[in-house]
Amino acid sequence: MTTQRTLLLPTSVPVVVVGAGYAGLSAALELADAGTACLVVESADRVGGRAFTEQRDTVIDHGGQWVGPTQHHLLALAERFGCPTFHTHETGWHLERWSDGTLARYTGAAPDEAAGIAEYWQVARRLDELAATIDVEDPTSSPHLEEWDSVTVRSWFDRTVISPDARRRLDLAVQGVWSTEARDISVFHLLFYIASAGSFEQLMETDGCAQERRFHRGAQSPALAVAEQLGDAVRTRVTVLAVEQDDNGVEVHTDAGTVRAQRVIVATPPPATARIRFGPPLPVDRARWIQRSTMGDVAKVHVVYEAPFWRAEGLSGVATLYGEGSVGVVFDNSPDDASIGVLVAFIYGDRLRSWSALDREARRQHVLETLTRLYGDRAGAPRDYVEKNWPEDAYARGGYAANPAPGAWAEHGARGWRRPVGRIHWAGSETASRWYGYIDGAISSGKRAAREVLDEEVPS
């Protein structure tokens, strides 16, 4: 899937899909299943977008990696294309390094008696109650839209959470799930996102929740299988520069030629969509929604060892770190057969910005010192070390997903979130009602956009 550019683009096709991430590929698969031809054009030299698996000493998932039991679209796709999963390893003691440097061992979601924990759980329950009032199919119908979208999560925590320790825990939760800072998103977006996943616990936890399982061949493997089935309908290394529509159809202008179509599905994250020129210009609500949605800041650092040595010491490999350091959370990302040991460190939000400012050797040193403090000297001598800093990714320019700025849902959400614009339909995990920001949401969004197109009776 690297040299498709060499084929000439067709001059006309019923539907063009822009982007071969999970959203675009799922849209194309839905169309193909319905017997409607389409062409998927993808800027990068690979499909999968923010799901990107590299085979090094073992499978390394640089982007999306987990699938949970309520993520039915992804599970069904994996089943259809024979991509097996396994349970995330979390047996043993988890570690929590508190802001004063002390290290605690715990099992379950968090240490029982730890600082701020009681109020943290109260707030989590309160967030679930408020989120339950949002209709994820029609979020802007919420009677509290204006009120909740005018308040940042930061100011809401400052006003309603008494204990600074509970606030510290909540701040890390926001970084970990939204890959942003509490000051950058509104309470409304936070609540919508929780509703979209089902609960706060769904977002945070492993067993029965979003982090439950991983793919033996990596999270990109179902995407590769879909692309294989779609064959020549997927063209990589082709960038869409402009989309022009009139009463008769759409012209999709790419750096490899122009394709005419009846409909186009744009399945790119909002900041990538903003780089496409639309003619006529997009309506103000859609244009502003796109402009005001910014990608989160996240890096994943994989550190590979001869064996998962921490397991022999009764440790799960899961760690949560408060305080000054860059790393927020660590997971055991070893393969299911534990033939090799892999720790993955997540760095996000403000932590990512300070870590990114270091040179490569200093970044590596920082991560290895952090792991050594958690797991001992052996953690300082890996056989492989690999970083993926998503804000530097030429296509995604961030991750996990884009978050609309405070006020954007209230001002532009009703018309700008995902309503089709003439012959242009919108997909992408940022347009999903369920599991917004996740692979599962990307898949359902692609299917929804394909159904919108099929409802228009596009000729096959």
Ligand SMILES: Cc1cc2nc3c(=O)[nH]c(=O)nc-3n(C[C@H](O)[C@H](O)[C@H](O)COP(=O)(O)OP(=O)(O)OC[C@H]3O[C@@H](n4cnc5c(N)ncnc54)[C@H](O)[C@@H]3O)c2cc1C
């Ligand atoms: C570090 C990280 C960890 C994550 N962890 C998880 C996880 O564990 N579980 C989970 O479910 N989700 C996770 N996610 C989120 C998940 O990966 C994404 O939500 C999902 O993959 C998005 O799919 P998409 O198709 O909507 O967009 P993308 O995957 O971004 O696909 C869009 C595609 O469009 C292409 N494109 C952009 N502009 C153009 C253009 N002009 N012309 C042609 N092509 C273009 C891009 O190259 C890209 O391939 C994670 C993401 C990151 C970055």
